[in-house]
Amino acid sequence: MTDRASSSHDDGPGPSDPQAGAPSGAPVRNGGAPVVALRGLSKSFGGARALDNVNLTINRGEIHGLLGENGSGKSTLIKVLAGFHAPDEGTLEINGQPVSLPLAPGQFATLGLSFVHQDLGLLRELTVLENLRMIELAQSRSWRIDWRTERRRARELFAEFDVPLDPDALVNDITETDRALLAIVRAVEDIRKATGADRRGLLVLDEPTVFLPREGVERLFAITRSIVEHHASVLFVGHDLDEVREITHRVTVLRDGKVHGTVVTKDATEAELVEMIIGRRLAQLELERPDVVQHETAISVKGLIGTTLAGMDFDVRKGEVLGVTGLLGSGFDELPYLLFGARSCFGGELTTPDATYNLATMTPQRALAAGIALIPADRQRDGAVGSLPIWENVMMQVMGDYQPMNLQLRKMHQVAGELLQRFDVRPSDPRLVYQSLSGGNQQKALLAKWMQTDPGLILLHEPTQGVDVGARQQIFEMLSAAAEGGMSIICASSDYEQLAAICDRVLVVGNGRIVRELTGSDVVKDRIAEQVYNSVTLAEAE
Numbered sequence: 117m118t119d120r121a122s123s124s125h126d127d128g129p130g131p132s133d134p135q136a137g138a139p140s141g142a143p144v145r146n147g148g149a150p151v152v153a154l155r156g157l158s159k160s161f162g163g164a165r166a167l168d169n170v171n172l173t174i175n176r177g178e179i180h181g182l183l184g185e186n187g188s189g190k191s192t193l194i195k196v197l198a199g200f201h202a203p204d205e206g207t208l209e210i211n212g213q214p215v216s217l218p219l220a221p222g223q224f225a226t227l228g229l230s231f232v233h234q235d236l237g238l239l240r241e242l243t244v245l246e247n248l249r250m251i252e253l254a255q256s257r258s259w260r261i262d263w264r265t266e267r268r269r270a271r272e273l274f275a276e277f278d279v280p281l282d283p284d285a286l287v288n289d290i291t292e293t294d295r296a297l298l299a300i301v302r303a304v305e306d307i308r309k310a311t312g313a314d315r316r317g318l319l320v321l322d323e324p325t326v327f328l329p330r331e332g333v334e335r336l337f338a339i340t341r342s343i344v345e346h347h348a349s350v351l352f353v354g355h356d357l358d359e360v361r362e363i364t365h366r367v368t369v370l371r372d373g374k375v376h377g378t379v380v381t382k383d384a385t386e387a388e389l390v391e392m393i394i395g396r397r398l399a400q401l402e403l404e405r406p407d408v409v410q411h412e413t414a415i416s417v418k419g420l421i422g423t424t425l426a427g428m429d430f431d432v433r434k435g436e437v438l439g440v441t442g443l444l445g446s447g448f449d450e451l452p453y454l455l456f457g458a459r460s461c462f463g464g465e466l467t468t469p470d471a472t473y474n475l476a477t478m479t480p481q482r483a484l485a486a487g488i489a490l491i492p493a494d495r496q497r498d499g500a501v502g503s504l505p506i507w508e509n510v511m512m513q514v515m516g517d518y519q520p521m522n523l524q525l526r527k528m529h530q531v532a533g534e535l536l537q538r539f540d541v542r543p544s545d546p547r548l549v550y551q552s553l554s555g556g557n558q559q560k561a562l563l564a565k566w567m568q569t570d571p572g573l574i575l576l577h578e579p580t581q582g583v584d585v586g587a588r589q590q591i592f593e594m595l596s597a598a599a600e601g602g603m604s605i606i607c608a609s610s611d612y613e614q615l616a617a618i619c620d621r622v623l624v625v626g627n628g629r630i631v632r633e634l635t636g637s638d639v640v641k642d643r644i645a646e647q648v649y650n651s652v653t654l655a656e657a658e
């Protein structure tokens with residue numbers, strides 16, 4: 117493989133080569149200066165360098181990918197562009213004009229920069245229209261708002277992007293895909309307002325697809341392409357290499373806070389990108405799963421009724437990894453939360469070897485006492501206390517074993533430190549504040565927290581969301597080893613590749629019911645995807 121670091125000065129598709137690197141049909145317009153040029157950007161936290169002399173150039177009309185291992189500095193770079201972090205060194209030019217760093221709060225908007233983060237920044241109790249006009253409404257000095265005109269404008273905007281949203285719908289009631297599309301359309305509007313007819317702005321999409329099913333990703337990509345057709349540029353941050361290869365023209369890879377290289381996407385194979393990201397080729401994942409068909413039943417669920425799930429019966433064997441999947445809205449993603457008592461359940465029973473539980477009265481405390489653990493998808497909201505040190509988060513469930521606590525602090529730090537190393541959490545200093553960890557490292561710390569409690573049943577929802585390619589494989593191996601040790605695992609996910617890699621069996625849910633059970637050689641990515649797309653038809657045929 118070529119030395120990718122040497123290609124870091126590749127400024128990609130330029131005026132002389134307007135189509136270089138464009139995915140088929142996606143034009144790349146270039147006119148003069150890049151939309152964003154960051155040079156020599158550095159940022160440290162305490163003594164640790166999160167960004168080290170980073171150069172990044174994003175051309176007009178370009179979709180530029182930003183890749184890197186968990187903790188490599190992607191979010192820090194974005195937060196400098198958003199004015200959230202003051203860099204130690206570095207310069208910024210926007211459309212050829214120098215801009216002083218750090219940016220003042222909110223200055224990014226006037227420069228034509230707009231951000232869509234994973235949490236989307238929408239207020240769910242407000243309507244689509246109120247969210248679309250949130251900033252203007254908050255800043256408006258007038259008491260009277262012409263809602264009729266606002267509604268008409270919103271409809272025109274949604275029609276332009278082919279996003280059929282009802283301006284009066286509550287954001288809480290629309291699908292996750294529609295929420296993501298609304299956040300993007302709103303961000304594009306903000307760019308237009310700042311840049312006028314010229315539209316030379318930058319939309320930063322920070323892992324926008326993690327909560328989306330495949331059909332949602334396709335719609336998001338369609339909008340992204342139309343944005344660059346209208347002259348703006350996009351910085352796309354993600355861990356899914358298939359997606360990054362599909363949508364971007366060039367990618368920049370960060371490693372340990374440094375630019376490892378910038379390449380034209382179509383010229384790099386997946387293996388080359390992986391090597392740029394983690395510094396080595398990824399060995400073929402071969403998880404030898406033992407045959408669990410003869411194993412005893414560990415968990416039985418009968419008549420489970422949730423908000424969407426409408427009577428689900430299934431068993432999980434000891435040592436089995438059971439996948440659950442379906443289209444968005446099918447109800448599959450409710451399952452872990454209902455079994456754990458984290459969401460209201462309207463009926464059903466869960467039987468362990470020791471007891472039978474009424475799921476309508478299940479609580480997280482009872483679930484924990486029954487040896488059930490949950491690792492939720494939204495780890496920032498549901499999974500941890502960000503302001504506490506990592507060790508307290510990791511040891512929270514087992515603190516009772518370390519009494520008296522004030523005399524056992526050193527021991528707990530030591531155990532937490534060992535766990536962090538085993539789960540490759542970086543940095544592995546347990547005294548750091550949990551929220552100072554990068555997103556992927558938070559996920560690994562949560563896995564460490566729950567795996568040490570040695571639960572009989574572990575419930576996972578999108579366990580490798582936001583996790584880099586190398587760590588993802590490590591997590592697969594750890595889950596597989598835990599199952600071999602006798603732990604039963606239920607993994608709700610719309611990542612078919614992940615399900616195929618770790619599951620013994622996959623249940624496909626359609627309209628709240630199990631419509632297919634895939635076993636043996638059917639547990640492969642394409643077959644799972646095919647059955648998920650058929651699930652509506654299968655559910656209607658029942």
Ligand SMILES: Nc1ncnc2c1ncn2[C@@H]1O[C@H](COP(=O)(O)OP(=O)(O)OP(=O)(O)O)[C@@H](O)[C@H]1O
Binds near residue numbers: 164
């Ligand atoms: N506020 C902070 N205080 C201390 N350290 C921080 C802070 N924010 C980030 N870091 C550290 O800076 C480094 C880069 O983190 P950053 O969040 O930029 O990584 P990332 O590439 O976005 O990772 P991920 O893919 O996991 O989201 C990490 O070592 C992280 O722990």
